[in-house]
Each structure stands twice: as structure tokens, then as C-alpha cells.
Amino acid sequence: MSEALPDVFSPARWPFELSQLPQPAYLVGGAVRDGLVGRTVTDLDLDFVLLQDAVQTARTLAKYYGAGFVLLDAERQIARVVFKNITVDFAQAEGNSLEQDLRRRDFTVNAIAFDPFTQTFIDPNKGQEDLQRRLIKMISPENLQDDPLRLLRGYRQAAQLGFEIEAETKAAIQAFAPLLSQVAVERIRTELVYLFNTPNATNIIQKSWEVGLISPWFQSANQQFQHLSQMDLSAENLGKIYPQLSQELSRGLRETLKISILGIAKLSCLCNQNLTLAEAELLELKFSKIELKSVLAILKGLSQINLLKTKDLSLREQYFLFQGLGILFPAVIVRAMAAGFSLETLSPLINRYLNPNDPIAYPQLLLTGNELMEALKLRPSPKIGELLLEIQLGQIEGKITTIEQAIAYAQQLL
Numbered sequence: 477m478s479e480a481l482p483d484v485f486s487p488a489r490w491p492f493e494l495s496q497l498p499q500p501a502y503l504v505g506g507a508v509r510d511g512l513v514g515r516t517v518t519d520l521d522l523d524f525v526l527l528q529d530a531v532q533t534a535r536t537l538a539k540y541y542g543a544g545f546v547l548l549d550a551e552r553q554i555a556r557v558v559f560k561n562i563t564v565d566f567a568q569a570e571g572n573s574l575e576q577d578l579r580r581r582d583f584t585v586n587a588i589a590f591d592p593f594t595q596t597f598i599d600p601n602k603g604q605e606d607l608q609r610r611l612i613k614m615i616s617p618e619n620l621q622d623d624p625l626r627l628l629r630g631y632r633q634a635a636q637l638g639f640e641i642e643a644e645t646k647a648a649i650q651a652f653a654p655l656l657s658q659v660a661v662e663r664i665r666t667e668l669v670y671l672f673n674t675p676n677a678t679n680i681i682q683k684s685w686e687v688g689l690i691s692p693w694f695q696s697a698n699q700q701f702q703h704l705s706q707m708d709l710s711a712e713n714l715g716k717i718y719p720q721l722s723q724e725l726s727r728g729l730r731e732t733l734k735i736s737i738l739g740i741a742k743l744s745c746l747c748n749q750n751l752t753l754a755e756a757e758l759l760e761l762k763f764s765k766i767e768l769k770s771v772l773a774i775l776k777g778l779s780q781i782n783l784l785k786t787k788d789l790s791l792r793e794q795y796f797l798f799q800g801l802g803i804l805f806p807a808v809i810v811r812a813m814a815a816g817f818s819l820e821t822l823s824p825l826i827n828r829y830l831n832p833n834d835p836i837a838y839p840q841l842l843l844t845g846n847e848l849m850e851a852l853k854l855r856p857s858p859k860i861g862e863l864l865l866e867i868q869l870g871q872i873e874g875k876i877t878t879i880e881q882a883i884a885y886a887q888q889l890l
């Protein structure tokens with residue numbers, strides 16, 4: 477049997493020797509679930525349940541291998557060992573027996589234990605059957621009430637695994653949905669980001685809104701569901717013609733932020749389309765400043781693109797569009813496509829964006845602020861920035877081509 481098991485069940489692949497663990501020790505949670513369905517993830521995270529000495533085991537392992545050690549919960553005896561590409565958590569079994577510990581978890585598919593010493597599975601809640609039936613099924617309604625984040629986790633994991641939510645579980649989630657507001661918004665936000673980053677999960681996002689899970693934070697989201705549902709298809713169609721844009725959409729907004737550019741575009745669909753109201757919604761969920769600014773830039777960019785319905789954009793308007801968006805340009809294109817704009821209408825803008833020498837998308841300044849100050853004997857002030865902008869616009873519109881003309885133009889404006 478062990479031969480047929482995926483890597484995660486092979487202790488030889490773990491970043492430590494099995495002999496370093498006290499017996500019994502069990503691998504539990506997402507790694508077991510994902511291993512059994514053959515799902516691979518980028519950040520591998522192994523969760524172990526021990527019947528004793530969980531924190532001490534973690535401390536000893538970290539010291540032995542020179543890995544990081546984090547005490548996560550002294551009272552409940554949970555600690556983390558951080559290896560190079562993998563984190564390993566050790567927790568004392570809740571209720572002091574493996575079976576009781578598994579019974580207190582959220583869903584049956586997350587409550588399967590693997591004993592690495594005997595290479596056997598312990599599955600009192602029949603999680604393996606539900607894995608085969610591709611079902612997210614609660615262990616009990618009380619467990620969902622105990623930690624209402626689990627309500628949203630259920631929808632998120634259904635999206636990531638491509639599973640259905642079992643009927644009674646769905647009814648319980650809907651009934652308990654108002655409890656989610658008791659949970660720290662940071663935890664809710666993390667789940668939402670997973671949902672936005674999961675391809676083809678917009679229908680699940682919509683369903684989770686309909687059962688009342690995310691509607692308290694995004695009250696008017698249903699007005700954009702039609703567009704939200706088209707986002708993945710639009711991104712795919714865009715990628716067929718412009719593969720570079722497709723790659724850019726899947727990149728993280730920042731290295732330190734998990735949300736992708738396509739994810740932030742989906743988030744912008746859920747928000748109120750009014751900038752002030754969208755800002756209030758995102759602040760409520762404690763999204764970071766950069767996430768917030770990005771959503772607002774997308775909404776603004778989309779309203780600029782909407783002008784294309786009635787006219788061509790002037791060079792000045794195009795300049796402000798590119799300046800306002802930067803790396804978010806593909807996000808707005810996908811939103812515009814989802815809203816019904818044809819690629820034909822959008823391609824002149826896309827071609828500018830993809831050409832690093834394009835004077836509108838990537839204008840080169842004829843002179844720097846210092847050079848301008850020197851030429852006109854000006855002191856530093858916000859006025860310098862305004863003059864540089866005017867010079868830039870003059871360049872774009874073809875009124876200025878030399879440094880002398882730029883200086884004369886600025887002089888005239890003064």
C-alpha cells in the first residue's frame with residue numbers, strides 16, 4: 477500500500493527523520509486531504525498531532541536541524557518548526573486522544589489522520605468516503621458554531637478542491653452565516669484572498685454571498701455578479717492572444733502579498749463601484765493600503781475605459797489611464813472584457829502597454845526637475861511637479877520635442 481501513496485506520506489521526503497518523533501505521532505489536516513486527492517500546493521504545511529510533548533518535540537527538532545521555532549499557543553501546546561520550504565506544526569491532541577481531536581475539527585475530509593509508523597490511516601469520520609464523493613461535509617453543526625470561520629473555509633475549500641458542499645452542511649452554513657461577523661476580519665480576509673486567487677471559483681464566491689457569508693461586507697456585490705462570472709473566461713481569452721498579460725495577471729500584486737493581479741480585479745468586482753463606498757468596505761476588512769489603492773485604481777481605470785463606448789480616448793486621457801494603472805493595466809482590461817468590451821476595441825491600448833518604447837504608455841521626460849529649476853531659477857516646490865506634468869503632456873500632444881522648447885513652454889506657463 478505504501479508504494480502507491482503520494483510523497484507526502486513518505487517520511488523519507490520530510491525535512492526531518494521519523495525517528496525524531498515520539499510515538500504515536502499522526503499527520504493530520506490539509507496535507508493528508510491533499511495527498512489523498514493528489515493535489516499539490518506551493519507552500520507545503522505539515523500538521524502533526526502528538527499525544528504528549530508537542531512543544532518540546534518542535535523545540536528539539538528546530539534545534540537539531542537549525543530550523544526556526546515559533547510557539548503558537550502555549551496553553552494548547554502548539555508550536556511550529558520552520559524549515560526552508562516547508563512549515564511543520566506540532567499540536568497536543570485536543571481531548572487527549574486522537575479520535576477526540578479529529579471529532580473537533582471542521583470537515584470530515586480534514587479529519588483524517590495518517591500514522592507514519594504503521595503507514596495506516598485513522599478515519600473515524602469517514603473522510604476518505606467524502607473525498608471520493610468529492611464532498612465537503614461538516615463533522616457536526618456545533619463544530620461550525622465553535623469557530624464560525626469554518627463556514628467560509630467550507631466554501632473556500634470546495635472552490636480549491638472542486639468539491640460540492642453536502643446538503644445538510646450547506647443548510648447549516650446558511651443558518652449560521654450571521655455568526656461569521658464574530659470572527660476577526662483578518663481571518664476572513666485571508667479566506668477571501670484564497671477565493672479570489674482560485675481559478676474558476678467565481679460561482680462559489682457568488683454562492684457564498686447568496687447564503688449570507690460575505691454579503692455583510694460587500695452589500696452591493698450582486699450588481700456585478702454578471703461581470704464577475706465572466707472574469708476567468710475573459711482572462712483566458714486575453715491570454716490566448718496576449719500570453720504576457722496572462723502571466724502578469726497571475727503574478728502577486730507585491731512579492732509580500734498573496735493576492736494576484738487577477739484576484740484584485742475580482743475583488744474590485746465585489747466592491748461597490750463608487751470609490752468612496754468601495755474604500756469604506758475595504759477598510760472594514762482591513763485590506764492593506766496597497767490593496768485598497770489598487771482596487772480604487774482599477775475602478776477609476778474602468779470608468780475611463782467606459783468612455784470608449786462613445787468616443788476615442790484623447791492622448792492626454794490615455795496618458796492618465798496608463799499613469800494611474802501601472803501594473804494593474806491587465807486587470808482593467810479583463811474587467812472591461814467581462815463587461816462586454818471587445819478585444820478589438822481594447823487592442824490599441826494593449827499594444828501601447830506592451831510596447832516599452834510607446835511614448836504615451838512609457839513617456840520619457842525631456843528634462844528632470846533639477847534641470848528645470850536650474851534653467852528657470854526656481855526653488856523646489858509642488859509647482860515643479862505641475863510644470864513637469866505639463867511638459868510631459870505637451871510632449872505627448874506633439875507641441876514640444878526639444879529641451880529648449882520644454883523650458884520655453886514652462887516659462888510661458890509661469
Ligand SMILES: Nc1ccn([C@@H]2O[C@H](COP(=O)(O)OP(=O)(O)OP(=O)(O)O)[C@@H](O)[C@H]2O)c(=O)n1
Pocket residue numbers: 504505506507521523580581582583586587623625626629
Ligand atoms: N478553523 C479551523 C482551521 C483548521 N481546522 C483543522 O486544522 C487543520 C489544519 O488547518 P489549516 O492548516 O489552517 O488548514 P488546512 O485544512 O490544512 O488547509 P489549507 O492550507 O487549505 O487552509 C484543518 O485541516 C482542520 O482539520 C479546523 O478544524 N478549523
